[in-house]
Amino acid sequence: MPSCLIEAEDLTREYRVAENPEGFLGGLRGFLKPQYRRVQALVDASFRIDHGEAVGYIGLNGAGKSTTIKLLCGILAPTRGRVTVAGIDPHRRRMENARRIGLVVGQRTQLWWDLPVRESFHMLRRIYQVPEAVYRANLSLFHDLLDLGRFWNTPVRLLSLGQRMRADLAAAFLHDPPIVYLDELTIGLDVLAKAAIREFLKEINRVRGVTLLMATHDLRDLALTCPRVLMIHRGRILYDGTQEELLDRYGQEVQVAADLEQAASPFAFPGVRVLRQDDRRLEIAFDRRSVPLATVTAALTAACRVRDLSVREADLESIVHRLYGGEGS
Numbered sequence: 001m002p003s004c005l006i007e008a009e010d011l012t013r014e015y016r017v018a019e020n021p022e023g024f025l026g027g028l029r030g031f032l033k034p035q036y037r038r039v040q041a042l043v044d045a046s047f048r049i050d051h052g053e054a055v056g057y058i059g060l061n062g063a064g065k066s067t068t069i070k071l072l073c074g075i076l077a078p079t080r081g082r083v084t085v086a087g088i089d090p091h092r093r094r095m096e097n098a099r100r101i102g103l104v105v106g107q108r109t110q111l112w113w114d115l116p117v118r119e120s121f122h123m124l125r126r127i128y129q130v131p132e133a134v135y136r137a138n139l140s141l142f143h144d145l146l147d148l149g150r151f152w153n154t155p156v157r158l159l160s161l162g163q164r165m166r167a168d169l170a171a172a173f174l175h176d177p178p179i180v181y182l183d184e185l186t187i188g189l190d191v192l193a194k195a196a197i198r199e200f201l202k203e204i205n206r207v208r209g210v211t212l213l214m215a216t217h218d219l220r221d222l223a224l225t226c227p228r229v230l231m232i233h234r235g236r237i238l239y240d241g242t243q244e245e246l247l248d249r250y251g252q253e254v255q256v257a258a259d260l261e262q263a264a265s266p267f268a269f270p271g272v273r274v275l276r277q278d279d280r281r282l283e284i285a286f287d288r289r290s291v292p293l294a295t296v297t298a299a300l301t302a303a304c305r306v307r308d309l310s311v312r313e314a315d316l317e318s319i320v321h322r323l324y325g326g327e328g329s
Helices: 021-030 065-073 093-099 117-128 133-148 159-173 191-208 221-226 243-250 293-303 318-323
Strands: 004-018 038-051 054-056 081-086 101-105 181-183 211-214 227-231 237-240 255-258 273-277 281-287 306-313
Touching: 004 211, 038 065, 038 081, 038 211, 054 065, 054 191, 054 221, 065 081, 065 101, 065 181, 065 211, 093 101, 093 181, 101 159, 101 255, 117 159, 133 159, 133 191, 159 191, 191 211, 191 221, 211 221, 221 318, 227 243, 227 318, 237 243, 243 318, 255 293, 281 293, 293 306
Parallel strands: 054 211, 054 227, 101 181, 181 211
Antiparallel strands: 004 038, 004 081, 227 237, 255 281, 255 306, 273 281
């Protein structure tokens, strides 16, 4: 079996959007002779995902994450470029592709609203033609990892959001798909529900080798479940690599905050930026590759009477905020 499960090359998706002129006459002209503009949701995206990988897909709203997942699911066809999932074109062979994938979209459900959870699973088993032995083995695993037994006989409409998401997650893995797409999976969930889902995803990836592609705004999800990160901005892939490489490349900045006992002269030290200084507070930042932390703290305590000191090193969330704060430049 080839190691590559998903391969995208120069993948581009454009939409034609109608212009809406203001006013009555503008609306009339738009009705009689509509004008359109082209919007690029995805631009020349190229990436490969191998069997068994867990990949986090991050970007601002409208960056192209959901469009990418729709292309991989076969819902959309690319404007240009190509994509294959398990060796097939997902749009041309949509039915075959649908049997091979799982999909969970936050706030949407594939379960039947008025039926108990167990009945939805019985129907999904028949839809995907899951063998009895596989069905029972998967249910046993899902009951252990997601505690489905607590609401197995409850109608879906009576479930809490966390319970429904756990049931939807189990349903997506029921037919043993080699890859599962997760789009804003933990949105709106409480801390305990998020923790349960993260543990399930780590375990299913480790034990079953299921490939995961997780599009999310919750960077804690990525930090705990996805060693690899794809970062997209305005339809273009900005970064593709491990979290460690991302931290090493963009995460060398250290911030130090000091609470002062009394006002001090303006602090200055080569290679150090002062972010804030007033009578009782000093905040500085520097690149730890060029300026050692011990040297900075020694200079700080020599220049000021410090009551308390805190050090914050870069993490995934701070790096993403910094990159997107500069519009991805």
